[in-house]
Amino acid sequence: MRHTALTGLLLASSVLGSASLAAAETTLTIESWRNDDLSIWQDKLIPAFEKQHPDIKVVFSPSAPPEYNAALNAKLDAGSAGDLITCRPFDASLELFNKGKLADLTSLPGMENFSDVAKAAWSTDDGSKTFCVPMASVIHGFIYNKAAFEELGLKVPTTREEFFAVLDKIKEDGNYIPMAMGTKDLWEAATMGYQNIGPNYWKGEEGRKALIAGEQKLTDEPWVAPFEELAKWKPYLGDGFEAQSYPDSQNLFTLGRAAIYPAGSWEIAPFRAQIGDSFEMGAFPPPVEKAGDKCYISDHTDIGMGLNAASKNADAAKTFLTWVASPEFANIYANALPGFFSLAKTPVEMEDPLAQEFVSWRDKCASTIRSTYQILSRGTPNLENETWVKSANVINGTETPQQAAEELQKGLASWYEPQKK
Known part of the structure; x- marks a missing residue:
């Protein structure tokens, strides 16, 4: 018991x-x-x-x-x-x-x-x-197929002139789509396009802060010029890019059908998983206007x-x-x-060697963040979302760079006090 x-x-x-x-x-x-x-x-x-x-x-x-x-x-x-x-x-x-x-x-x-x-x-x-x-943080730039570059005898471009010369050679060869990017999802055009190349034009934090302070406008040259460059991308994006989604762009690159992928460091892990040993990837920062110019990267x-x-x-x-x-x-x-x-x-x-390549740009380029993220997208119309639309329109050719910039400025000035003056 x-x-x-x-x-x-x-x-x-x-x-x-x-x-x-x-x-x-x-x-x-x-x-x-x-x-x-x-x-x-x-x-x-x-x-x-x-x-x-x-x-x-x-x-x-x-x-x-x-x-x-x-x-x-x-x-x-x-x-x-x-x-x-x-x-x-x-x-x-x-x-x-x-x-x-x-x-x-x-x-x-x-x-x-x-x-x-x-x-x-x-x-x-x-x-x-x-x-x-x-x-x-993530860093914007361009990822490229090293095997394609070697096959075509291409050097990694550092200036815009070299960049478009590389695109021309890839297009002329005809075996690869020069750049894998579509405009269907809108944000892709702005994130991989406008916010990628833009900092070299508006000088990173200098321009971004000047826009917030109302000292620069979206119709000023540093903000229109990235749209002018985007308009030149159209011939290099492949047939039907207007109906091409973000996953479509990823697949074109990982299947080896495109030589360059404008994007950023966030793609490294998924691309590694998809590509395996099929080809080696490299990366380069947004090209500057001329050799020796100070470079800026979106280190967001x-x-x-x-x-x-x-x-x-x-x-x-x-x-x-x-x-x-x-x-x-x-x-x-x-x-x-x-x-x-x-x-x-x-x-x-x-x-990861590709991650090392991206982060190494911090040592030679000035870092900034995406221009629309702080303060400037608090009102309606939302500048971030509107930049998606305008970037896609400019690439598609349905709006000129100047028209896109004027519409963005008009929208921002309609609610943001520093831009009303």
Whole structure:
């Protein structure tokens, strides 16, 4: 009898102990638009964190990129969003913070690992509060098929004259589409086109800040000139580019049918997976006007992570975000996802040679961000979305560069006070 009672007591203690352990275990859910990264989070990032924090479980739950903003806003309004919010840069996330949807992370341990410039994409306009941990930036440029270049005897272009000479040779040969880019999805024309080559014309941060201050207008030469160059791209994009989607462009390049792909470092990981050993890729920055000119690159602060202000697991979520701010996370993330470059002060040594090529441009070119992302897309019409449309129209030949610039300026001046003068 005494033995039975003791067994029962031990069993009860065991059950209660298990229940307490289960109660102590916290599950965090991450909202993200990076559905391509699911396996990286599940196989590398989350296991590394959970090894150190076995009491916290993490679930990565992405949405499709085009649907993310709307889906996230709906979830936040309904109170069903995850604990951790993957943050787009600047205005979209700032709006969430101003609405009380994202928590203030200014004093989060680990934030000291980032410069004010790195935090700017997720800080208030005066820089006094930060609401997302910076994770990575992406760099714009051109990826090319090295085998195609060798076959045609082409040298990597450094000036615009050399760039168009290379395109002419590829077109004349006829075995490759010179550049794989379509205009169907609109954003592709602006992101891979206008924002890619534009910084060399408006001199990066100098022009971007002058536009915000109202000291330059979109009808000024530095802002019209990139459209004029885009208009010259049309003969090199292949038949039917107007109906060509972003995935179509990717496929044309990875199947070896196009010699050059205007894009950026975010393509490295998916391209590696698709291309394998079929051909080697190289990259070059946007060509300058003439040899010796200072070069500018779009080194765009792209992704961060914040805390849902309504999360019931705020303490565990802050523990995770402190880890995201750590050098360990930066090293795993940058090498698991080559082409997404750490924004931390501590340098990360990358293994991928193409990622090394992109990031090396920081040493010789001045970095800037996409011109439409900070402040200038807060009103209606939205300058970012309108730039998509105008970039596609200019390439298609349905609008002249001057017409596109005038329409953009008119839209911006209709709501943005510094541009009304």
